[in-house]
Amino acid sequence: MKRRQLIKRSISMLVLCAVLASATVSVSAAPDYTTSISPFKRLNGIWYYYMPGKYWNHAPSAANDRYSVRTQKCTHHGSVCGTYTALTTGSCGCNSYMNATQCHGFAKHIAALIFGTAPDVDTSTKYKHVTRIGDWLIYSELDGMELWVGDVIRSGDHTAVVYQVKNGYVTVVEALGGLNCEIRWGGFNGTSQSTHSSVISQLKYVCRYAGDYIYLGDLNSDMYFDAVDMFLMNRYLSSGSRDGITARGMAAADVDHNGFIQQTDADLMRSALSGSISLTSFGGAEGETMALSDMPTEEPPVSEDDITRAVFEAMQTYQGVYE
Numbered sequence: 001m002k003r004r005q006l007i008k009r010s011i012s013m014l015v016l017c018a019v020l021a022s023a024t025v026s027v028s029a030a031p032d033y034t035t036s037i038s039p040f041k042r043l044n045g046i047w048y049y050y051m052p053g054k055y056w057n058h059a060p061s062a063a064n065d066r067y068s069v070r071t072q073k074c075t076h077h078g079s080v081c082g083t084y085t086a087l088t089t090g091s092c093g094c095n096s097y098m099n100a101t102q103c104h105g106f107a108k109h110i111a112a113l114i115f116g117t118a119p120d121v122d123t124s125t126k127y128k129h130v131t132r133i134g135d136w137l138i139y140s141e142l143d144g145m146e147l148w149v150g151d152v153i154r155s156g157d158h159t160a161v162v163y164q165v166k167n168g169y170v171t172v173v174e175a176l177g178g179l180n181c182e183i184r185w186g187g188f189n190g191t192s193q194s195t196h197s198s199v200i201s202q203l204k205y206v207c208r209y210a211g212d213y214i215y216l217g218d219l220n221s222d223m224y225f226d227a228v229d230m231f232l233m234n235r236y237l238s239s240g241s242r243d244g245i246t247a248r249g250m251a252a253a254d255v256d257h258n259g260f261i262q263q264t265d266a267d268l269m270r271s272a273l274s275g276s277i278s279l280t281s282f283g284g285a286e287g288e289t290m291a292l293s294d295m296p297t298e299e300p301p302v303s304e305d306d307i308t309r310a311v312f313e314a315m316q317t318y319q320g321v322y323e
Contacts, residue, residue: 039150039209042114043163043173047185054183056106056175060093066109068095073180094181102177107152107159110173111209114161119152119207123159127205135211137223142200146225146278148215152207153199158189165278170199217269219249230273233266 050056050069058068074094094101097109098118108118119136121127131138136152139145147153147170151162160174163185175181176190187194188202210223217225219232232244233253242250255265271277 039114040164043110043149043161046110046113047173050110050173050183052183052185056095056109056181056183057093058095064096066095066097066105069183073182102181103175104154104159106175106181106183107161110161111150111152111207114150115209115211117209117211121152121154121205121207123154132210135209136207137210139206139208140204142203142206145200145206147196147199147206148208150209153188154204154207155189155202156204160188165196168196168275170194170196214248214252216252216255217272218252219245221246221248221252225269225272227273230266230269233269236261237263237266 054069054071055073056069057072057074058065058070062068092101095105095109097105097112098120100108100122104123111118115135117135119138120133121136121138127138127140129139129141131140147162147165149162149164153160153162153172158174160172162170163173164171170188171186172188172194173183173185174189175183179190184190186192188199208223215223215225217229217233219229219236222228228244229249232249235241235243236245236253245253250261253261253265255268268277
């Protein structure tokens with residue numbers, strides 16, 4: 001019996017070491033074009049932990065823990081959660097991250113899980129269009145802008161993270177302060193579904209990660225995919241000219257990830273410009289195979305997510321290592 005317990009304990013330690021090793025690589029390593037897990041897959045990975053119906057909070061008597069989710073609602077909302085002490089320490093029981101609680105703090109937390117960094121923005125500042133803060137670009141002139149997976153979006157009173165953009169609809173992950181920090185995956189601000197145009201019309205600003213990820217179709221690396229990129233692509237295919245195309249843009253031109261820049265990539269870009277498909281971010285194409293009604297209900301659908309989920313389960317237990 002003792003020998004069996006010893007073997008079991010040894011196996012458990014090996015598994016734990018493997019999980020922590022995976023966490024270190026996945027969380028701290030800079031994303032790479034050929035190996036990184038895309039924002040969509042990372043969001044699928046954390047869905048299993050931050051699933052709908054849970055609440056982003058911690059016991060009021062416990063220390064702030066931004067990784068904490070519970071089945072109990074927040075029962076302590078009110079003026080105390082709006083104080084500076086509560087915002088910075090989470091002392092009221094609402095989780096706090098980067099001086100923010102409820103929907104805004106949750107969105108920053110999710111962004112940090114996906115990209116390793118979050119936008120240092122507040123809820124009231126009127127940001128100048130295309131303001132850079134750290135690894136993030138802040139857009140405030142939004143007419144004609146297409147939302148991408150991983151964008152942190154802010155309206156007059158709500159913040160969320162874009163999970164999927166498909167067929168003219170936007171799905172987000174959010175925590176609803178008005179519903180005691182309940183976590184939702186669906187339409188913006190608690191709705192069942194939201195059209196892209198309706199979401200854009202509500203927004204004050206969009207925060208887009210501008211670090212090491214490659215955005216498909218963005219040949220000139222201006223963090224937009226538009227007709228200029230289409231022109232650069234057509235000219236490259238016809239003449240071989242790389243004028244105006246960055247090194248990162250050459251990787252972004254390989255839209256179908258087959259290792260070649262060719263007419264099929266241009267055709268996908270043209271379809272995206274017409275609105276029939278959406279190019280979101282590196283690896284974003286896999287996000288377009290899932291309908292709004294097909295969000296995962298059990299294990300996430302891609303194998304990388306098993307690793308990602310293990311990472312964040314380890315982070316929940318050993319969050320002190322990563323703070």
